[in-house]
Amino acid sequence: MSALNPDAAVAPMQYIENKTYDAITVGDIATLTRTLKPQDIELFSVMSGDVNPAHVDADYAKTDIFHGVIAHGVWGGALISAVLGTELPGPGTIFLNQRLKFVLPVGLGDTVTVRVEVTDKQDKGHVKLACSCLNQHDKVVIEGVAPVIAPSEKVRRPRVVLPEVHLHTQRAQYARLLAATDPLDPIRTGVVHPCDSASLTSALEAARQGIIIPVLIGPKVRIEAVASAAGRDLDGIDIINAPHSHAAAAAAVALARTGEVAALMKGALHTDEIMEAVVDPAYSLRTERRMSHIYVLDVPIYPKQLLITDAAINIAPYLAIKRDIVQNVIDLARTLGINLPKVAILSAVETVTPRIASTLGAAALCKMADRGQITGGLLDGPLAFDNAISPAAEAVKGIVSDVAGIADQLVAPDLESANMMAKQQIYLAGANAAGIVLGAQVPIILTSRADSRVARLASCALAQLFVSHRAQEAS
Structure with missing residues (x-):
């Protein structure tokens, strides 16, 4: 209960934790699902400076499909990195490489499910994970492999709540x-x-x-x-x-x-x-x-x-x-x-x-x-x-x-x-x-x-x- 309002329910604390190298087994899986929204495109363009009309101008592209982010791996690659860095293995993971193949574009409103699976454990904390992104039609849009060094120490910390970002066009x-x-x-x-x-x-x-x-x-x-x-x-x-x-x-x-x-x-x-x-x-x-x-x-x-x-x-x-x-x-x-x-x-x-x-x-x-x-x-x-x-x-x-x-x-x-x-x-x-x-x-x-x-x-x-x-x- 809240000290200011005893009748108000308090949201439970959410945590982010990793899976150490010793706890990881081949076949472990983690997933994340996101929907591509117009503000995702705008935020990407602001952050990267990418104003390629094929990416940001629907009239030029003739469709609402946002080829640029997926084609360059920014959005899809970021989602895969988010799973690796927050879920499996999680905090403390050291990325060694990320080799991705972009199979299909992703359109506005498409829902992408990211899936990473441990396929191999090697010496000195090295782990290899298969990465894939599937759209709402269960078609593969991205696939690849990510070798990482898994953390050796357990980490469990409160999950940071990200601020809302509002992008607006002046004038x-x-x-x-x-x-x-x-x-x-x-x-x-x-x-x-x-x-x-x-x-x-x-x-x-x-x-x-x-x-x-x-x-x-x-x-x-x-x-x-x-x-x-x-x-x-x-x-x-x-x-x-x-x-x-x-x-x-x-x-x-x-x-x-x-x-x-x-x-x-x-x-x-x-x-x-x-x-x-x-x-x-x-x-x-x-x-x-x-x-x-x-x-x-x-x-x-x-x-x-x-x-x-x-x-x-x-x-x-x-x-x-x-x-x-x-x-x-x-x-x-x-x-x-x-x-x-x-x-x-x-x-x-x-x-x-x-x-x-x-x-x-x-x-x-x-x-x-x-x-x-x-x-x-x-x-x-x-x-x-x-x-x-x-x-x-x-x-x-x-x-x-x-x-x-x-x-x-x-x-x-x-x-x-x-x-x-x-x-x-x-x-x-x-x-x-x-x-x-x-x-x-x-x-x-x-x-x-x-x-x-x-x-x-x-x-x-x-x-x-x-x-x-x-x-x-x-x-």
Whole structure:
């Protein structure tokens, strides 16, 4: 029994022990069974650096068969070594040689049984073992012989529990996002005060990739100096001279209001400066919809893009504003090709609790969706964060939901929680974060100095996709 929980069963200690030379007899057998999984292939490629397309590219190989590992003896040979080193003879074994013949390839999902059998005992601890690997159809895929020196002393030690290894492809979601922009025309974009290298080079790189046509707005001399220091050419790029960041923001908003640019992009100025110009009555880009910020996160451990809102604009939104926040994130999700976005309205718990105001707001938003006040998405809430994104947590809690465990969007109760949640994904889970503001007459690309190059490009791609989608709907 556990000292902390007397009702909890304690797993029995497992041991690893060897068989000494004196205890070994001809005919002794040990076996091990394993199934080849995709993560085995990925881990092998990471460890070895082997990126031969015949091994790791299913499209190239035309099949799911992973020829490389077995062909080179790495996976099968490793399994045989594991039996020799842990079972027979076990710890203390000295390997002298391993001669293997590879008869058949092993495919993803194939189950291989390794079998080693003592065939000969010689002087001075030398033992010879026949080795074979059979697939689930009892066909030999590997066969060979392994001469070893068996241990002379008995070893029995607790079996080490190996850590779980999780392999993830960084930026895989953004690669698909950027690929979706390939057939689209670039959008004319007002880049506001691009007076540092990060913002200017990001705009120019997005232009080079055919995502935007940048219109640089700010002090011309400073912009040209930044370009020169970064080794970038501004030939053919429109520059609108503005003496400082506030003037640049006002000029950019004026261009958006007259339709001369289809999007705005934040440069080296505070978000407040550009948003003050956007809502200024003299140039206002307001619509009947409340503006809100949406993070589009590429989280390596999550199987799809994860949208979090609102992390930058609305500090403590009340219900009517939250309605617009939810509608904005649904509209963006549909732009990204999610036909029925699954929207989780977050709180600390998954039940409506009068003492927690955010649970009441979540329930109200879901009812608003039922009444057609929010359209285009599937809402559920309140949901705690774990219930929203983890099928395991959903199952444990017994939640019956079409959203829980597989949410596409997370709507936070307030700006603080949304911002902290997004930053945790970035700095603890290795996520990249693209950002955009919707609800104005044009999308506003918000970037941060800490953003990676690909995150900045993804932010521009979000605006391009949104503008293109809106044009298609209008036509």
